[in-house]
Amino acid sequence: MSDLVETCRSLGISFRIAPDLNTLSLDRVDVMQISGVPLLEFKEVSIQGWNLAIKRALDVGLVLAATPILLPLALLIALLIRLDSRGPALFRQQRVGRHGKLFTCYKFRTMVVDAEARLLELAALNEADGPIFKMRKDPRITRVGRFLRRSSLDELPQLWNVLRGEMSLVGPRPALLAEVEQYAFWHRRRLEVTPGLTGLWQVLGRSNTTFDEMVRLDIYYAEHWSLRMDLRILLQTIPAVLLSRGAY
DSSP: OHHHHHHHHHTTOOOEEOOOGGGOOOSSEEEEEETTEEEEEEOOOSOSTHHHHHHHHHHHHHHHHHHHHHHHHHHHHHHHHHHHSSSOSEEEEEEEOGGGOEEEEEEEOOBOTTTTTTHHHHGGGOOSOSSOOOOTTOTTBOHHHHHHHHHTGGGTTHHHHHHTTSOEEESSOOBOHHHHTTOOGGGGGGGGSOOEEEOHHHHTTGGGSOHHHHHHHHHHHHHHOOHHHHHHHHHHHHHHHHTTTTOO
């Protein structure tokens, strides 16, 4: 069934299916009735065509406007990281972008240099569900790194990814390849849009939400995008960051 769905969508064929409502997930469909028979119609991602062009223009315009203010801040953060612990100020990592394309994601380093090698030691202490790792008192995080994470300033270098078109200001968070390999089929729907610095997940709970809830929020965003929604999420991100809601 999944192959049929994707084939029809790639060919631009509109279709409806008579479902078993007892096993139905409503994340991707609109339910309707014809002569009393329940039918469902698969939703399309709204961020394409002119919508994608408008979203891209917003990203580039806001990043360029903020650069004179954020660049001195970024240089100060880089200096503090180097003074606090051994290693580079920037952390580079392969992430999965739109349509599964890999790209190099930039962040300020918030952990010790051998953090990835020590991940297996901490796997049993994972506090998140699904294919992601979260730990409130992760011993790999440095002193400056803990502040950067709670304030989300560690993600400031990702503005370079936004300018390169690999990320957007608003969208699903970019996943690791190892995480994507554990996705259920419906989870992959979140890969149909460009990943972002912030999104519905961040403003509605961040680490306090389950993985499936996060994916449903990402899918809802992809299917209901509007310029107003992006601006609203960006504004709501400010208090979410200042109050450190769900951040660790």
